Amino acid sequence: MNILVCVKRVPATGGRIVLTADGSAIDVRFLGFTVSPHEECAVEEAVRIVEARGGSSTVLTLGPAVAEEQLRDAMAIGIERAILLETDGRDWDPVATASAIVAAVRAQEAVAAPFDLILFGNESADSGGFQVGIRVAAALGRPIVTGVKALQLGEGRIVARREGAGGGWESFEIPLPAVVSVKEGINLPRYPSIPGRLRAKKKEIERSTPAWQPGGLEKIVLRLPKEEVTAAEVIGRGPDAAAAVVDLLDRIGVLDR
């Protein structure tokens, strides 16, 4: 199996989002960076499939030069090759992002074996567009299933399972080559080992610089939603608070059964 995983560098926001003074971006001066959680699982899934079935794995990102960090993180847990589509820091909308990825896939497949499987996260943690994987699949004429929480590999086919809209599960059996967007929960990603990190540090990264293109979606400004920030009323300290808590449960009627 020849697998490509697409990831996006995003800030690790933690407890509170702070914006730059002009509202054009998140203030990242004090933040670390990561990939979207669904994508961490996509990377892990690719590594596991290649461990089990043989083949090769490649990670790709469209982002600034510093997104090399996220590519090396993926290589540290076992992805073999990395491709950086380097941007100048401008925002790329989903249409432009997908078209750059499609061009990169075509260029790769023109000189090497085609990708049997292309994995995405279901949506990016930051912009949450819910569409890049679908656009890439459509342009390549390959089937896609989104929101996948389990993958089963067969001969030339895969079964992708996801939660049903009304609970339960639904499965799709699709032929390869295919595109799948996964959700967190499909696996529990491993932590990179020290030798893994050292190996990843020395690896080559294939770079190219696609030309920025305008898309139909253009950010004007960011703002924080108006939240009611309340100070919690402290109703007690330690186990002595139990009576006050049960009074509260009683008052809101959760003990009436």
Place this chain on the structure above:
Amino acid sequence: MSAPIFALVTIAAGVPERTSLETLTVARRLAAETGGPLEAVLVAAAADARSTAAALAGWGVATAIVIEHDTLTLDHPDGWAAAVAQVIAARGPAAVVGSGTERGNDLLARVAARLSLPMAANVVSVAAGDRYRLVRQRWAGSLLEECWLDAPVRLLTVAPNAVVVGEPDGTAAPAQERLAVTLGPADLAVHVTSREAPERGRISLAEAKVVIGGGRGVGSTEGFGDLEELAGLVGGAVGGSRVVTSAGWRPHADQIGQTGLRIAPDLYIACGISGAIQHIVGCKAAKLILAINTDDEAPIMSVADYAVIGDLHAIVPAISAEIRRRSAGG
């Protein structure tokens, strides 16, 4: 006459889904602003769609469009995308508004990809114009983006739970129009091949009136025993933060947060949870939040209504004991 505004309306058990009413609310406002008629494209098997078009009385829908095809079902995501694309080509709407649910975003993104149109997901408000000015959610709603959507047909989905739906008014039931679509084998290739029913008998996190959530402070898989005990006493369900599911202390299906479930119980008891944004977006729809935490300055305190300060492993069993004591004492 101005071009129509489409609302993609999903019908389940004979009535529009709640999120489809949010979609209709946004689409109706847009229709009023642009002067175009509001048309509902029914996303349902044709037989269900024909019988439920009447259920759209009161939502200002001029025409309900029933898509007719012999083999198309809701199990065909590309089939629906192809069908909606054909309806767009036939009727030339100015905008198509869908639901920002998992399925809603999937469907409209497939439509967008087919028609090479941009799409904006999880929108909370729209101003029409040559270009549409939108406000949409980022970071699962913890950040808002104002943006331009510039396209001949504007495709957008409405963020769930972000729009207030009014009561239906006196507007008549829509006229019904049937539209036969032509689908090729490629359109029907991706389809649900098997289905498993939901597990019965367990109080689901999504439905529970009381949810008890555990975070890093719970410390281990075994540590959740205290939370399970309390949940049993109040008829609640137990969930956890991402830290907890990433550590393998709970299955991922129990995760409350941006990459897990969004819950809206009457009461959420957050035990040993500091309150990262990832978690807050999953629990902030709770009517009341009680935080139990050793740190009285944890971020969870700014969204909680009540707090108990201290070690959850001392406090939670004491609460369970107190409930038992009172119920025994009558």
